[in-house]
Amino acid sequence: MYPSARAFACNSQLTETQSETNAVEFTTLTCIPGNLIYNDVRIQLLDLPGIIEGAAHGRGRGREVIAVAKSADMILMVLDAGQEAGNRHREILENELETVGLRLNRQPPDIYFRKKNGGGITFNSTLRLTKTVYKILHEYKLHNCEVLFREDCSTDDLIDVIEGNRKYVKCLYVYNKIDVVSIEDVDRLARMPNSTVIACEHGDRPALNFDTLLAKMWDYMGLTRVYTKRRGEVRRGSP
Numbered sequence: 001m002y003p004s005a006r007a008f009a010c011n012s013q014l015t016e017t018q019s020e021t022n023a024v025e026f027t028t029l030t031c032i033p034g035n036l037i038y039n040d041v042r043i044q045l046l047d048l049p050g051i052i053e054g055a056a057h058g059r060g061r062g063r064e065v066i067a068v069a070k071s072a073d074m075i076l077m078v079l080d081a082g083q084e085a086g087n088r089h090r091e092i093l094e095n096e097l098e099t100v101g102l103r104l105n106r107q108p109p110d111i112y113f114r115k116k117n118g119g120g121i122t123f124n125s126t127l128r129l130t131k132t133v134y135k136i137l138h139e140y141k142l143h144n145c146e147v148l149f150r151e152d153c154s155t156d157d158l159i160d161v162i163e164g165n166r167k168y169v170k171c172l173y174v175y176n177k178i179d180v181v182s183i184e185d186v187d188r189l190a191r192m193p194n195s196t197v198i199a200c201e202h203g204d205r206p207a208l209n210f211d212t213l214l215a216k217m218w219d220y221m222g223l224t225r226v227y228t229k230r231r232g233e234v235r236r237g238s239p
Contacts, residue, residue: 009176009201010076010176010198010200011032011045012034012200013207014034014045014210014213015034015036016034017032017034017047030049031046031047031065032046032047033045038218039218045076046072048069049065051065051096053092053096055096056097056099056100057099062096066100066102069097070100070167073169073170073221074169074170074172074217075097075104075169075170076171076172076174077090077173077174078174078176079173079174079175079176080175080176081175081176081177081178081185081189082177082180082181090173101160101163101165101166102166102167102169103160103166103168103169104170104171105170105171105193106168107168108161109151109153109160109161110149110151110153111148111150111151111157111158111161112147112150113146113147113148113161113162114145114146115142115145116144117144119144120143120144121137121142121143121145122145122146123147123148124147124148124149125147133147136155136158136162137162140162170220170221170222172196172213172217172220173192173194173195173196174196174197174198174213175189175190175196176200177200178197178198178199178209179208196209196213196216197209198212198213
C-alpha cells in the first residue's frame with residue numbers, strides 16, 4: 001500500500017486486529033498480522049508498512065516489506081481514492097514490485113526452457129524471434145539448451161523464464177476513503193480492472209462495501225475445497 005491510504009484501518013476492519021490508527025502517514029512501521037474466517041476458511045492478512053518510490057533498492061526498509069509480499073498468495077494494494085495522485089501512487093507500487101520480480105495479474109509465459117549438457121541450442125517457434133532469442137541466450141552464457149515457444153511472448157517474458165525467480169500473483173487494487181469523493185469518482189474506480197472500492201469505519205461514518213471486498217478476495221485466492229474420507233470408507237456423492 002501507499003502511505004496515507006489507511007491500510008491499517010482496513011486490516012482492523014477485516015480482522016478486528018487492534019492496529020494503531022492515526023491521521024498521519026507511516027502509521028504502520030512493522031508487519032501486523034490478523035486473521036479472519038470467511039466461508040469456513042481461516043485467512044491471514046499481513047498489514048505491511050507503506051512502500052515508497054525506491055523501495056526495491058532498500059529505501060524506507062522497502063526490501064524487507066517486499067520480501068514479505070513475495071511470500072503472499074495474493075496482494076491487496078490499498079490506495080487513497082481521495083488523492084488526485086492515486087494513479088501515480090499505483091504506478092509507483094507496480095514498478096517497485098515489478099523490479100523485484102513480482103508479476104501482478106499475469107500468467108506465466110508458455111515457454112518451455114531446459115538447460116542441457118551439450119548439443120547446442122534447440123529452438124522451436126512459429127514466430128520470427130530466432131535472432132533475438134539467440135542473442136539473449138548468449139548474453140546469459142547459455143550455449144546448450146532447449147527453448148520452445150507455445151505462444152506469442154515478449155523478450156521480457158523469455159528473460160523471466162530464464163531467470164526462473166519470478167512470482168506471478170493476483171493483486172486486487174482497493175481504493176479506500178470513497179466516502180470523501182464524488183459518486184462519479186466511485187463509479188469510475190469501481191469499474192477499473194482488478195479493483196474494488198471501500199470506506200473504513202471512522203467516527204460516526206459506517207464501513208462501506210466490505211462484503212464485496214471479501215467476495216473478491218475469495219475469488220482471487222482461487223482456493224479449492226477438498227472433502228476427504230476415512231480409509232476404507234465407501235465413496236459418497238458430492239456434499
